[in-house]
Amino acid sequence: MTKIPVHLDINGQHHELQLEPRVTLLDALRERLGLTGTKKGCDHGQCGACTVHIDGERVLACLTLAAQAEGRAITTIEGLARAGELHPVQAAFLEQDAFQCGYCTPGQIMSAVACIREGHAGSDEEIREYMAGNLCRCGAYPHIVAAVRQAAQEFAS
Amino acid sequence: MRDFSYLRATSADAARQAAALPGTMLLAGGTTLIDLAKCGVAEPDTLVDITHLKGLDRIDVNERGATIGALAKMGHVADHADIKSRFPAISEALWQAASAQIRNMATIGGNLMQRTRCPYFRDPANFAACNKRKPGSGCSAIGGVTRGHAVLGTSEACIAMYPGDLATALVAFDATVHLGERKLLVDDFFLLPGTTPDREHAIEPGEMITAIEIPGSAAARRSTYLKIRDRQSYEFAAASAAVGIEFEADGRTIRDLRIALGGVATKPWRVRAVEDALKGKALEPETVRAASLLAIEGAVDHGANHYKIELAPRVVARAILKLGETA
Numbered sequence: 001m002t003k004i005p006v007h008l009d010i011n012g013q014h015h016e017l018q019l020e021p022r023v024t025l026l027d028a029l030r031e032r033l034g035l036t037g038t039k040k041g042c043d044h045g046q047c048g049a050c051t052v053h054i055d056g057e058r059v060l061a062c063l064t065l066a067a068q069a070e071g072r073a074i075t076t077i078e079g080l081a082r083a084g085e086l087h088p089v090q091a092a093f094l095e096q097d098a099f100q101c102g103y104c105t106p107g108q109i110m111s112a113v114a115c116i117r118e119g120h121a122g123s124d125e126e127i128r129e130y131m132a133g134n135l136c137r138c139g140a141y142p143h144i145v146a147a148v149r150q151a152a153q154e155f156a157s
Numbered sequence: 158m159r160d161f162s163y164l165r166a167t168s169a170d171a172a173r174q175a176a177a178l179p180g181t182m183l184l185a186g187g188t189t190l191i192d193l194a195k196c197g198v199a200e201p202d203t204l205v206d207i208t209h210l211k212g213l214d215r216i217d218v219n220e221r222g223a224t225i226g227a228l229a230k231m232g233h234v235a236d237h238a239d240i241k242s243r244f245p246a247i248s249e250a251l252w253q254a255a256s257a258q259i260r261n262m263a264t265i266g267g268n269l270m271q272r273t274r275c276p277y278f279r280d281p282a283n284f285a286a287c288n289k290r291k292p293g294s295g296c297s298a299i300g301g302v303t304r305g306h307a308v309l310g311t312s313e314a315c316i317a318m319y320p321g322d323l324a325t326a327l328v329a330f331d332a333t334v335h336l337g338e339r340k341l342l343v344d345d346f347f348l349l350p351g352t353t354p355d356r357e358h359a360i361e362p363g364e365m366i367t368a369i370e371i372p373g374s375a376a377a378r379r380s381t382y383l384k385i386r387d388r389q390s391y392e393f394a395a396a397s398a399a400v401g402i403e404f405e406a407d408g409r410t411i412r413d414l415r416i417a418l419g420g421v422a423t424k425p426w427r428v429r430a431v432e433d434a435l436k437g438k439a440l441e442p443e444t445v446r447a448a449s450l451l452a453i454e455g456a457v458d459h460g461a462n463h464y465k466i467e468l469a470p471r472v473v474a475r476a477i478l479k480l481g482e483t484a
């Protein structure tokens with residue numbers, strides 16, 4: 001199929017790509033732009049490893065066509081840190097040891113940043129419900145909840 | 158995923174005209190369509206992206222009811238203050254559906270077009286037979302692993318369960334779907350499989366969902382969506398019930414009752430038999446439990462899904478009694 005021009009705004013940087021229309025945002029990030037922090041888990045919208053933000057909201061890059069993301073502000077895990085300082089959610093994941101293998105972690109962190117911003121991190125129960133779209137096959141869930149709780153409290157104070 | 162061409166609709170009319178062409182499909186949130194394209198189930202030649210259309214994502218709520226634009230996101234509707242206060246069952250059905258990420262992508266119109274999660278339907282590489290995918294090819298689910306399949310509304314051609322939550326709540330409250338000028342009840346929008354399980358929605362080529370409309374009512378205001386699942390979150394229903402109730406001035410006698418079942422049928426399943434049995438009666442646990450058994454009348458199981466026949470009436474009864482506690 002003929003490639004189409006796709007302009008993507010990722011972490012504040014503008015990228016001009018020529019892509020087949022079927023290319024997902026996930027594949028464009030990883031295979032074309034070398035932004036491999038966003039992970040491919042199930043590639044079917046079931047695991048959350050590919051979570052990124054579009055216009056500030058968490059979405060799944062594996063079910064988003066790159067062409068659909070044109071004109072929107074995309075943020076990936078690579079865009080969270082500011083001037084060499086980890087984002088507070090990244091720091092909380094380190095402090096709470098909220099991962100084992102780490103493969104789901106970028107998605108967990110992107111989801112957690114949005115979860116807190118949405119106001120859905122008010123209790124452990126609410127954190128578990130609103131983080132349910134991010135699976136961790138190592139089973140680090142108790143520490144993930146602790147990290148989100150800690151970061152949410154830091155934002156609130 | 159087979160490649161396709163991609164067009165961005167500039168107007169609703171242009172989208173409708175494009176979608177009338179064979180091989181062309183409308184693309185909104187993509188959470189069903191892109192997934193099914195990867196599974197090899199959807200094989201569009203052209204996708205027409207409607208997500209950039211303006212004005213189709215409005216949420217208007219007033220005394221008469223709610224009108225929700227087709228492009229409103231599930232997550233936004235779930236969190237809308239007036240939807241939460243006037244239509245709690247709608248909000249609850251939405252936030253218990255999918256994940257936060259998917260709810261930020263998936264639109265209300267696309268939600269109504271959601272396809273079944275039948276694993277045989279979703280796996281053409283391993284299961285050639287599926288009447289829903291390929292009419293006349295047979296049904297791999299019948300005689301297969303059926304734990305997640307329907308017990309109500311099935312046919313010899315198909316036992317695939319309707320997996321959605323929102324539409325279950327919509328059917329309970331007599332919502333209508335707007336296909337441009339044409340309007341029909343959500344209950345009539347979803348079709349029974351019968352001999353044509355490939356046809357799931359009463360939508361014609363060249364039509365597009367523009368909005369849904371939910372009439373306001375006292376029952377909708379006192380409503381809930383109870384969803385029972387194999388795991389606590391991010392899972393389809395083993396059985397669910399959208400229930401709304403209005404009491405007489407005594408606070409005990411049931412004036413109005415709306416009930417629809419999810420997770421057990423081939424389409425969102427209104428259970429008027431239970432409603433009729435309980436209207437005018439006082440809310441007593443024994444009466445409610447006995448009447449709730451009518452919810453599953455006519456059910457046919459296929460072995461592993463037998464548990465739904467026992468579970469569904471209990472879910473209905475529990476939802477009704479839960480609403481009674483707040484009286």
